[in-house]
Amino acid sequence: MTTDQAQPRLAVLILLFLFGYTIIIVNLYRIQVKYHSYYAHLGEQQYNQTIVTTPSRAPILDRNGDYLAMNKESYSAFMLPKQCENFDAAKAFIENHFPQAVERVSTHRNSNFVFIKRKLSDQEIECIKQSGTDDIKLLKEPHRYYPCPAAASIVGLTNVDNKGILGLELQYDALLSGQPTTCFLERDARMGHFYFKKETLKEGKSGEPIKLTLDQALQFLVAEELKQAMERVDAKGGAVIIMDPKTGDILSLVSMPSFDPNNTESLDIDHTKNKALSERYELGSVIKIFAALAAIEEGAVTNDELINCQGKRTGYVDGRKVNTVSPHGKIPFAEVIARSNNIGTATVVKRIEDKLYDHYVRLGFTRKTNIPLPGEQIGFVNHPSNWSKQSVLSLSYGYEIAITLLELARAFCIIANNGHEVEAQLMKESISEHNSSEQKKLYSQTSIDAIKDILEQTTTYGTSRRAAIKGYRIMSKTGTANMLENGIYNARKNLFTCGGIIQKGAYQRVIVAFVKEAAPQFRFASLVAAPLFERVAEKTVLHDKIV
Amino acid sequence: MKRLRFIILFVGVNILFIFLQIHKNGKITEISYQNQNKQHQLDILKQQKEALTHQFQAMKNPSSVKDYAAEELNMKNVSLQQVHIMNLDAGA
Numbered sequence: 001m002t003t004d005q006a007q008p009r010l011a012v013l014i015l016l017f018l019f020g021y022t023i024i025i026v027n028l029y030r031i032q033v034k035y036h037s038y039y040a041h042l043g044e045q046q047y048n049q050t051i052v053t054t055p056s057r058a059p060i061l062d063r064n065g066d067y068l069a070m071n072k073e074s075y076s077a078f079m080l081p082k083q084c085e086n087f088d089a090a091k092a093f094i095e096n097h098f099p100q101a102v103e104r105v106s107t108h109r110n111s112n113f114v115f116i117k118r119k120l121s122d123q124e125i126e127c128i129k130q131s132g133t134d135d136i137k138l139l140k141e142p143h144r145y146y147p148c149p150a151a152a153s154i155v156g157l158t159n160v161d162n163k164g165i166l167g168l169e170l171q172y173d174a175l176l177s178g179q180p181t182t183c184f185l186e187r188d189a190r191m192g193h194f195y196f197k198k199e200t201l202k203e204g205k206s207g208e209p210i211k212l213t214l215d216q217a218l219q220f221l222v223a224e225e226l227k228q229a230m231e232r233v234d235a236k237g238g239a240v241i242i243m244d245p246k247t248g249d250i251l252s253l254v255s256m257p258s259f260d261p262n263n264t265e266s267l268d269i270d271h272t273k274n275k276a277l278s279e280r281y282e283l284g285s286v287i288k289i290f291a292a293l294a295a296i297e298e299g300a301v302t303n304d305e306l307i308n309c310q311g312k313r314t315g316y317v318d319g320r321k322v323n324t325v326s327p328h329g330k331i332p333f334a335e336v337i338a339r340s341n342n343i344g345t346a347t348v349v350k351r352i353e354d355k356l357y358d359h360y361v362r363l364g365f366t367r368k369t370n371i372p373l374p375g376e377q378i379g380f381v382n383h384p385s386n387w388s389k390q391s392v393l394s395l396s397y398g399y400e401i402a403i404t405l406l407e408l409a410r411a412f413c414i415i416a417n418n419g420h421e422v423e424a425q426l427m428k429e430s431i432s433e434h435n436s437s438e439q440k441k442l443y444s445q446t447s448i449d450a451i452k453d454i455l456e457q458t459t460t461y462g463t464s465r466r467a468a469i470k471g472y473r474i475m476s477k478t479g480t481a482n483m484l485e486n487g488i489y490n491a492r493k494n495l496f497t498c499g500g501i502i503q504k505g506a507y508q509r510v511i512v513a514f515v516k517e518a519a520p521q522f523r524f525a526s527l528v529a530a531p532l533f534e535r536v537a538e539k540t541v542l543h544d545k546i547v
Numbered sequence: 548m549k550r551l552r553f554i555i556l557f558v559g560v561n562i563l564f565i566f567l568q569i570h571k572n573g574k575i576t577e578i579s580y581q582n583q584n585k586q587h588q589l590d591i592l593k594q595q596k597e598a599l600t601h602q603f604q605a606m607k608n609p610s611s612v613k614d615y616a617a618e619e620l621n622m623k624n625v626s627l628q629q630v631h632i633m634n635l636d637a638g639a
Contacts, residue, residue: 056597066604066607067600067604070600070601070604071597071601072598072601073594073597073598145601145604145605147604147605147607147608148608148609149610150609194580194583194584195583196576196579216609217609220609220610220613221609224613469627470628471627538626538627541627542625542627542630547627547630547631547632
């Protein structure tokens with residue numbers, strides 16, 4: 001090839017190169033100068049990332065470290081409507097299998113993201129996998145699982161976003177959730193989870209587990225017994241509380257009807273309440289034991305003093321009519337309480353008049369227990385300034401006084417704890433604050449011994465006979481009360497209570513058994529609540545291996 | 548000659564330093580990558596542990612245990628009257 005022939009070709013080549021370089025320079029100018037901020041921002045988006053890591057929700061544990069609430073991964077179905085390959089096919093599938101999501105999907109046709117259903121069942125997951133459509137995707141999400149549904153009314157519940165909405169889950173939501181950590185990452189856009197540099201912008205905090213005084217196994221056993229008892233008497237509701245009187249630990253707190261926290265699709269909001277503390281009741285004769293304690297402490301009576309119960313079902317005390325279930329003549333005061341005679345009780349309590357109110361206050365009937373559950377009611381005791389002539393009599397056998405079952409259990413704890421003040425505990429960590437040696441003495445040992453004797457007699461031959469267990473010291477008292485409906489006491493609707501103490505050596509437990517609205521043929525707590533008390537006490541000692 | 552040697556030595560040392568610096572950064576990146584991989588594995592293991600704990604607790608929950616005992620093992624509830632204390636020392 002001659003030089004003349006080569007020159008035009010070289011010129012073409014140079015021109016091509018120049019053209020190429022010009023394109024590169026123009027593009028460089030566009031990227032680096034003209035649209036610098038846009039591309040810089042795009043680059044930053046790809047290389048720099050701010051991520052927020054949410055810590056997993058902390059568990060709720062029982063006193064032995066067993067789980068009452070824990071995390072479980074569940075699947076949710078979602079779609080990305082804007083990126084849908086075949087929206088109509090996906091919509092048809094949703095219409096067939098998730099009809100409740102059709103409207104949501106249709107209205108969000110132009111959205112980037114829409115949930116179809118959260119917390120899918122295994123069958124629903126399988127159904128989506130088999131569907132053959134790629135437009136419906138699955139997302140792993142954490143949610144709560146409750147291994148002991150019997151504790152549902154205490155532990156509570158979280159919603160689909162894992163936020164507490166009931167019970168302790170709600171009360172301690174911030175503590176259990178912890179705080180998210182915000183980090184800045186410098187990374188290669190193609191490197192997945194790998195990064196070059198990590199900088200923590202905001203230090204988070206992991207959730208703190210909560211340890212309760214409840215015993216998961218005992219809670220389950222008690223719930224089973226309560227359920228059986230309610231079925232036996234065809235009752236509408238019930239509750240059982242078991243406490244350790246030395247520490248005030250609530251070992252079991254069951255309220256029915258309850259709900260299954262693992263299946264909340266048909267949740268009745270009324271069943272989510274723990275009736276043992278969110279409702280107060282006029283409990284009837286079970287209160288007599290505290291009226292007796294007040295009278296003995298005031299020196300108004302002794303266990304042996306003969307009291308005239310007038311030998312009839314309807315008598316008069318201070319000119320006011322008082323009815324009782326069985327007539328009794330002159331019997332010792334201990335027997336008056338053991339046989340639950342209203343006339344005898346009212347006769348004695350009349351001697352202390354408005355001091356009765358002070359004693360009910362001292363026993364905590366007008367004070368919250370302060371356990372950290374939302375919705376706790378405060379007991380009501382009619383104040384002497386509002387008293388009629390009947391009031392002191394009514395208060396002696398459990399009317400004009402409405403208390404929660406937890407307040408009742410706490411009052412029994414005072415008797416079991418030899419007159420020392422006891423505070424109910426639901427959180428395990430706080431028991432150290434209530435050392436027995438620091439507890440205030442509320443009642444003299446003489447009065448407590450006398451009351452324990454009366455309670456024992458009540459179980460031996462009185463109204464609580466069915467609560468007795470051979471080989472154990474059972475000190476209990478029953479109470480039957482008509483329910484107040486629209487200002488009138490309904491004799492066909494009753495509340496049945498049996499509260500007391502089970503003791504063997506140093507071992508003590510306070511049990512309160514309560515049944516609401518049994519079938520009409522079951523008229524007395526001795527037939528309804530006392531057998532429940534006995535069954536619960538038996539389960540408790542077997543569980544605690546006190547044989 | 549001396550000048551040339553000095554220049555070669557100077558350039559050589561600088562190249563060595565640059566190499567060492569690159570090597571150091573490479574090592575840091577490599578270790579960081581390994582660390583992050585381990586962290587990722589740890590996260591996966593934590594998730595697996597949580598899933599297994601859940602499975603274990605689900606099997607251990609009192610209701611499941613009772614059902615298993617009653618249905619699979621034909622066990623029945625024990626009443627207090629059926630329980631007797633055996634003094635093993637006395638028999639020895």
